[in-house]
Amino acid sequence: MTRLTHLRLAHFRSHIRAEAGFDGRPVVLFGDNGAGKTNLLEAISLLSPGRGLRRAAAEDLIAQPEGLGWKIAATLNRAGTLHDIETEGRPGSPRSLRIDDKAAPQSALGRVSAMLWLTPAMDRLWIEGAEGRRRFLDRLVLGFEPDHAEAVLGYEKAMRERNRLLREEVRDAAWYGALETRMAGFGAQIIANRAATLARLAAASDPDSPFPHADLTLLDDAPPDEFSLAEAWAEGRRRDMAAGRTLIGPHRADLGAVWGARGMPAAQCSTGEQKAMLIALILAHARALRQDTGIPPIVLLDEVAAHLDEGRRAALYDAICTLGAQAFLSGTGPELFTHLGTRAQCFRVHADAGHSNLQESPLP
Template sequence: MSLLRLSLTDFRNHAVAELIAAPGLVALYGDNGAGKTNILEAISLLAPGRGLRRAPLSEMVRDGAGGGFAIFAEVEAGADLPPVALGTGVEAAQPGRRLVRINSAGAAASALGEWIAVLWLTPAMDRLFVDTAGNRRRFLDRLVLALDPRHAQHGNRYEAAMRARGKLLADLPAADPQWLASLEAQMAEHGAAMDAARQKTLAALSAELAEQPDAPFARPRLALVDSDGAVRATPWEAEALRALYAERRRIDAAAGRATAGPHRDDLLAEHALSGRAAARCSTGEQKAMLLSLILAHSDCVARARGSRPVLLLDEVAAHLDPSRRAALYERIAAQGGQAWLTGTEAALFADMPGTVTRFRIAGGRIAAG
């Protein structure tokens, strides 16, 4: 998967911008605040989800614009397929509603996942291993989504049924038991599907990571754990989940939330070589493990879908020493596909191997360079 052309209109600090890129490495360099990360964010919005910043749509509209923005891309989706046109944005009349078009036809945001997978690593993710369980769970779900575009639908339906169940539980004991059972059955169906997809993704990731060397990027060992920290060795079955929700109605009513289930699971990571919990490793080790994880996931997607995802690596090069930076470039160039990298200096990208497309970004203006 590669972006052949990317066009932005009134997105963040870019009034009108167009980038023509080739498969391989794409280097974006310029001063802080020039708009480099904004370009990566625009690319991330071509996949399902809220993008790499998870920002409200209203924040993405350029200051002084008319209330809307547009992102358009031509994507090389496969060697034997013609480029596909993907577009997303908002209109001034409906600033809170995201619009999606695929080959000029309206589509749901979830349909984007059939055509493109996008993985990213940003400075904000550096704290993943010491962050909240909710943020790690969202990170894992993004990894799953790149392998299984249906994962978002199961997640949305699970959340909707859980919210409806919560409202009914607030009226216990007067709540309709049949309606509660129906909602719990929906949660169980979609929760089991979510959990199976997570377990399958972690198994694939673990297999890829096991093939990687311990240097130059430390390998993490991964597991899914429940809210009590116990490792989840087998996926949830729908019937077991349904029984769990039914048993915990009074507990959940008192707590004001569903206290058990796939929505409470967490991603556990430890340094594969030392066995130390990732949260207790040094900052450098945590960054290395995160980078190793993203690269292994790119391999998983390529193996499962037959085409490599688009990689977005924001300010990664600046935090690596020259030998690790060179190793990173060699690896992603050898993998194939397309990777977009940002940095403040052109020198960070001077020794990139293979085909390299370079852009200098300054004040929302883009120049090939």
């Protein structure tokens, strides 16, 4: 199993100093709006590849007015192996990362822990642009294929260079060919990883769950194999040059979802049904990872309980405990989590003089 066992924050958003130890049970964070609960979840999310659940720039995470720079230190236990992680951001400098006291790229975090999250901002995932759905899908993929992050970064880096050539109307075929070959290698890997993940999620879905199952499809016009991808970009250079960007490829893919029981596209479902489908996906992902690796992901659920009726709240908590996933759940009051009882570790988050404080406080 993967467990976050210790977390320490310094000058991170509203948390000037915060420290907590976790015993492996689900963790409840409760407190008033603006107390700093989401800031804690965001800090934990930065223990995975990427920019965290808010996608904030490193400088935006610095506590104000001090402006000294922030630091997160954590210990993760992955299948009995402890990993010490330190990441920090200072004014005018990029975010740094050390794993087990060695400098590391962010993509290396994918090999230490799988992590997923749901936030209120994701309530509109199915009705807004494809970019958010691609990011959500790629985070699902990371649980199964930790190297996926490096493939995505490699593809995007080569594509940015190709796009620069297109905008500058460079016509050197050899230069394009080298970039397109590199893009094709990464691109074929990305497409294959995404397709395999969707198949694994479908196999791990629970037909008896109170959360509606979504039939997922990968909407991508790009050819799936390496040779055909490179050929398509070579043939499309004139068109891409007119547009000033690469018009086909896995960076244009979308995630389609249909409520299986009703045959209704997710975009046409109610807000509550859309959120319930996302919860079903999170649970299917945890179930599949546990089946495949014995290691379910860490799950961050920000204000999810407030939008569920009592029956679905209880079903969600029972599913999390059954799967053995370490979940961090936030809400305004402890009454939202009473069904967890002693199965959860509980902390009160409160604001004092503009700064957040964290205090362990058992559920009533």
